[in-house]
Amino acid sequence: MQPQTKGRLSAEDWARGGLALLTAEGITSVRINRLCEELGVTRGSFYWHFEDLDALREKIADLWCAETRAALARLAELDRLPPRERLAVMTLRLTDESSWAVERALRDWARTDDKVAGVVAESDLFVLSMVEGAFSELGLPPAEARVRAGVLVYAGIGFAHGQSGLPKPTADEVERMVALFTAPVSPTD
Amino acid sequence: MQPQTKGRLSAEDWARGGLALLTAEGITSVRINRLCEELGVTRGSFYWHFEDLDALREKIADLWCAETRAALARLAELDRLPPRERLAVMTLRLTDESSWAVERALRDWARTDDKVAGVVAESDLFVLSMVEGAFSELGLPPAEARVRAGVLVYAGIGFAHGQSGLPKPTADEVERMVALFTAPVSPTD
DNA sequence: ACCTGAACACCGTTCAAGT
DNA sequence: ACCTGAACACCGTTCAAGT
Numbered sequence: 001m002q003p004q005t006k007g008r009l010s011a012e013d014w015a016r017g018g019l020a021l022l023t024a025e026g027i028t029s030v031r032i033n034r035l036c037e038e039l040g041v042t043r044g045s046f047y048w049h050f051e052d053l054d055a056l057r058e059k060i061a062d063l064w065c066a067e068t069r070a071a072l073a074r075l076a077e078l079d080r081l082p083p084r085e086r087l088a089v090m091t092l093r094l095t096d097e098s099s100w101a102v103e104r105a106l107r108d109w110a111r112t113d114d115k116v117a118g119v120v121a122e123s124d125l126f127v128l129s130m131v132e133g134a135f136s137e138l139g140l141p142p143a144e145a146r147v148r149a150g151v152l153v154y155a156g157i158g159f160a161h162g163q164s165g166l167p168k169p170t171a172d173e174v175e176r177m178v179a180l181f182t183a184p185v186s187p188t189d
Numbered sequence: 190m191q192p193q194t195k196g197r198l199s200a201e202d203w204a205r206g207g208l209a210l211l212t213a214e215g216i217t218s219v220r221i222n223r224l225c226e227e228l229g230v231t232r233g234s235f236y237w238h239f240e241d242l243d244a245l246r247e248k249i250a251d252l253w254c255a256e257t258r259a260a261l262a263r264l265a266e267l268d269r270l271p272p273r274e275r276l277a278v279m280t281l282r283l284t285d286e287s288s289w290a291v292e293r294a295l296r297d298w299a300r301t302d303d304k305v306a307g308v309v310a311e312s313d314l315f316v317l318s319m320v321e322g323a324f325s326e327l328g329l330p331p332a333e334a335r336v337r338a339g340v341l342v343y344a345g346i347g348f349a350h351g352q353s354g355l356p357k358p359t360a361d362e363v364e365r366m367v368a369l370f371t372a373p374v375s376p377t378d
Numbered sequence: 379a380c381c382t383g384a385a386c387a388c389c390g391t392t393c394a395a396g397t
Numbered sequence: 398a399c400c401t402g403a404a405c406a407c408c409g410t411t412c413a414a415g416t
Contacts, residue, residue: 046410233403
C-alpha cells in the first residue's frame with residue numbers, strides 16, 4: 001500500500017493508492033481525505049498532482065486499462081493449447097477469479113467514462129474472439145461458432161458480474177455445458 | 190414526478206420521488222437536497238419522515254421489490270403459452286427492455302443491502318425456474334434442462350447488465366441460439 | 379517541485395421553533 | 398402532524414504561503 005517510503009509523491013503513487021482502495025473497499029472509499037490518510041499527506045497536496053477527483057479517477061482507469069491489456073496478452077497465450085482444454089482453462093479461471101469486485105466497479109464506471117468503456121469492450125471482444133476461435137477449431141461452421149461463443153461469453157459476464165443468488169454450477173454441470181456447446185450442429189426440424 | 194399537489198408529504202411520496210430520480214439519473218442523484226427541490230420542501234422536512242438517507246434508500250428498495258414481484262407475477266402468466274413461444278417472448282423482452290438502468294443500480298446495491306439481494310435472488314431463481322420448466326416441457330431430461338436454463342439465464346443477466354461493447358445479436362442469431370438450446374441431447378463421444 | 383493549512387461551498391444530519 | 402431555518406460536521410476545491 002505504501003509508495004517509496006522516502007521522498008515526495010508522484011501522480012502515479014496517488015493512482016496506485018486509489019486503485020488499491022477501489023479494489024479493497026469499492027469506489028465510495030476513493031476519497032481525497034481517505035487517500036491522504038493512506039499516503040500521509042494533507043488534502044492540498046492532492047491538488048498539486050491533479051485537477052480534481054475526476055482526473056484521479058481517469059488516472060486510476062488508465063492503470064486498470066494497462067493491467068487489463070497485460071492480462072489479455074497472457075490470456076492470448078492459451079492459443080497454444082488444444083481448443084477443448086483452452087475452454088476448460090478459461091471456464092476455470094472464470095469461476096476461480098476472486099477480484100471481480102474491481103471488474104464490476106469498472107464496468108459500472110464504463111457507463112460514464114468512454115476510455116474505460118473502450119477497454120471493457122476491447123476486453124469482451126477479445127475473449128469473444130478467443131472462444132469463437134476455439135469453436136471454429138472444433139469444426140463448427142463460422143455462424144454457429146459465433147452464436148455459441150456469444151452466448152457463452154455473455155453467460156460468463158452474467159456469472160461474474162451478476163452477483164446473483166443463483167447456485168454456482170457443479171463440475172458435472174460444467175461438463176454438460178461444454179458438451180452442449182461443442183456438440184455438432186443438430187439437423188433442423 | 191409530483192405527488193398529490195395539495196397537502197403535505199408522506200414517506201411514500203419521498204420514496205416514489207427517490208425511485209424516479211434513481212431511474213432517471215442514477216443513484217448519485219438520490220440526494221436530500223435534490224429531492225427537496227423536486228418536492229418543494231426544505232431539508233429538515235426529510236428528517237421528519239426518515240431516520241437518515243439509508244432509511245430512504247431502504248424504502249426505495251422496498252418499492253422496487255414490490256414492483257419487481259408484481260412483474261414476476263405477470264411473467265408467470267406466460268406459462269399458458271407453449272414452451273417455444275414462451276422462450277421467444279422472454280428473449281424479446283430481454284432485448285427490448287429499456288429500464289435496465291434501475292436493475293443494474295439495484296443489483297449493485299444488492300451487494301450491501303440484504304433485502305435487495307434477497308429480491309434479486311428471488312427474481313433470478315424465478316426466471317431460472319421458468320426457463321427450466323420450458324426446457325422440461327420440450328422433453329429434455331431434468332439435469333440437462335437445468336444446465337441449459339442456467340447458461341441461458343446467466344447469458345441474459347450478462348446481456349442486460351454487462352453493458353459490454355459486444356454486438357447485439359441479430360434475429361438470425363437468436364434463432365440459431367434457440368435451436369441450439371432446444372436441440373435433443375447429443376450422444377456423448 | 380511538492381506540500382501545508384486556512385478558507386469556502388456543498389451536503390448529510392440535528393434540533394428548536396413554527397403552523 | 399408536518400415543515401422551516403439555523404447550526405454543525407464532512408468533503409471537494411482553491412490558494413497563498415512554506416521548504
